[in-house]
Amino acid sequence: MLRATRWASVLRQPIRPRLGRFHPGARSLTGGSRIDQKQAAAEATPASAPSSEEKARRRVHFPGARNSYFTDQMDFISGLDEAIPTYQVMDNEGKVADPSQDPNLSQETAVKIYRNMVTLNLMDVIMYEAQRQGRISFYMTTYGEESTVGSAEALDPQDVIFGQYREAGVLLHRGYTLRDFMAQCYSNRHDSGKGRQMPVHYGSRELNFHTISSPLATQIPQAAGAAYALKRAGRPHCVMCYFGDGAASEGDFHAALNFAATLKCPVIFFCRNNGFAISTPVEEQYKGDGIGYGVHSIRVDGNDVWAVYNATKQARELATQQHVPVLIEAMTYRVGHHSTSDDSSAYRSKKEVEDWKHKDNPITRLRKYLEARDWWNEQQEADLRTEMRKQLLAAFAAAEKEKKPALSELFTDVYDKSPQHLQEQERELHELIKRYPEYYPVDDLADK
């Protein structure tokens, strides 16, 4: 199912017009007539791809290019003539074209995935509004990318996850509770991160989800390293690493892929290609199509939860059984603004966004699939939405009332053991607050 890497597919392409033959400088440099004759001959008989026997006969001996063969044709490769295809199982109408590709998950599992996709969407609506009202400082929605839930279903709970910031659906599916989400966004005393990071920077040791950090792409080489450690420990698990198309431009992405490929790390790189990195469209982000590094790669329809599920499942098998990294590029569209600090109408039309909302939505697709099997109906939809809204608002109200972590937590965990100078700084802060209590909202803080 997985296609070969970019270079393998480049080799399958018919030979294209060669820049060297038409370059006027090359002609004059080599003195003209001989090369002109050769050129005329080449043009008279169109070049065809060399046979596999010829390739084997002319295989190069340099250690750095093991699968190459000698050719007398000077051909600059500029990319693929044909783009990498996008794997799809279920179309916009929720119909599966090839039944052999239907993952045939049980009704219970399919409905669970659907419920979590809808819950994620409802949570986004509520938390986005909460930010607009100044009740939390920041938020990022996952609108249009809810299919990441399908990738979570394809993993084992012991597989280790590294995320960027738009993977709340993965956490939700793993069992992160509404209270956990709200505690983190509110920085209250139930936040396992002790209120130190911005909202949506979730993490959970119990759920094997490494804590998110803001600097883009730093988690990618870390994921490769964690996968290497899993392999060395003889664990039958893999690492899943999510990131955006923009993050893939960071040096860390390139270092990570090369490490993972050379050290044979059981890691899945899951790129959410949603067309934008804040205001930067993909046309300004990259010029190629596909990835090298000798990594198994596949492009999937990111709005098709079954394509995402199947590809992740297969990638997991490759990663854990063959100890090879795999890259999944999930094509989608970022329907929401980049974050609450962004107004995306400044760089793309509202109409384009509206069109996407209606034209192609991962939740609607799955709903149609479920309805076609009589696994879901109008009433269940209404009940789910009412119930989840109620639960979300209750979790939200409870989180808002909670105290913040104790002041001392600001100083703990900087190092494993608190050094002298930090202890002094903490004492100074306490004295300052004692002198000017009216300026510090200490009543909002937990005692310890």
Ligand SMILES: Cc1ncc(C[n+]2csc(CCOP(=O)(O)OP(=O)(O)O)c2C)c(N)n1
């Ligand atoms: C190293 C680094 N550079 C820049 C930023 C600022 N920044 C935050 S998100 C973002 C865009 C990321 O886009 P993408 O990876 O495509 O993910 P998406 O937001 O589309 O899901 C940028 C540039 C950052 N956080 N870290």
